[in-house]
Amino acid sequence: MAEVRSLRHRDDTLVELMDDPRCDPAMLDRTYAQFGRVNAVVSNQRAVYRRWIRPRLSATATRRVLDVGAGGADVPRALLRWARADGLRLEVVAIDPDPRAFDWASRQPPVPGLVLRRAMSSELADAGERFTAVVSNHVLHHLDGRQLGALLADSERLARGGGVAVHGDIERSRLGYLGFALGTLPFTPNLLAGSYIRADGLTSIRRSHTAAELASMLPAGWRVRRGIPSRLEVVWGGDG
Template identity: 80%
Template sequence: MVRSLRTRDDEARELMDAPDCDPVMLARTYEQFGRINAVVSNQRAIYRRWIRPRLSHGTTHRVLDIGAGGADVPRALLRWARADGLRLEVTAIDPDERAFAWASRQPRTPGLVLRRTTSAELAAADEQFDVVTSNHVLHHLDGREFGALLADSERLASGGGVVVHGDIERSRWGYVGFAAGTLPFSSTLLAGSYIRADGLTSIRRSHTAVELASMLPHGWRVRRGVPSRLEVLWGADV
């Protein structure tokens, strides 16, 4: 039974997060993330607003993507930077061995560094990045994990970088829109994957802008994007 969208359903669990989920369906889900994120995540807007203005010709800049999954977003960032004549190195991290293994099997992308690690481990090693970002990670976290991610992000971008964590904004229209938009493809393009079921669960687990704003420490802010997007921001000029 689906709870009301007025409150966050933090008890709901995405099927692909289960340790014993179907490996074939999981691989199919990773394969489809690029198409789905191109529609629902609006990563191109994040690149244009927060990443490209910080890139300069002749310098290789470092971006960290946390919880990269199949690494479709890092590959897209590298593709857009190359098209703009800019040099970028994207470190894509995920502690899940299944995500790391799938991403590692894909064709090599120049500038992409895949690592099976966590933001905490990188922060402890004093790694530094020009941009720290994530996509659809925040709604997976409990309160302690959320606070830890923000603290790690500040350390990783403390040399003058910027942090942009993008996620879904929970809303009735977002839920209905995703449900209606994916229904025609549920037996064709999305068949054999967790995309539709887990996408709806993700919306139920996600926050509103007001909820996120109440959770943020000093120096952080939340910005609304489209479609039904939230950007949690920290750093210079955000």
């Protein structure tokens, strides 16, 4: 219960095991492989697609979406799958500066419309690239205040001209922590065995923000929306 009580304050001193460059490569690979299954339950990316991305897509012209910190690129693959099912044309540029993530994603079967790049958002913004939507999933809790400000500034440049930026993350709460701890416990010896999913998921929740904390850090033009389950969306542009 001490860990649950500690959720009153964000603990940004914690480091996720998979962020250690010396972490076990086999466990890291299994973690990337399991992200798709886990994100389908805890991230509600289908809601992000329906609200923010699908209304901006076209059946005749290809739109571009940027996924920042894409990891193993499970979210971009899901976005492309949903767009294809809806008869809409989409290209997703998935970027991550971590060579381990880029290498794992590059070894997976190719998907039409998926572009993998080992890059930072600032590199694309400096190059003058533009996107219909700029998104991220579970990135914000990794960032300090300076890094968060830089990502938001890059997102504005990348989405300007009518685009939208939506950065989704966990909302720190006792309910979310207990829900993830209890929900993943039965799968620890089987589906999640040999990965960092459960340990790093709990660490992520303790590193994450509340809605009020994030709102106090945002520059003008940005807003926080709550989602389900225990989700926050930091949004710029769009229709509110």
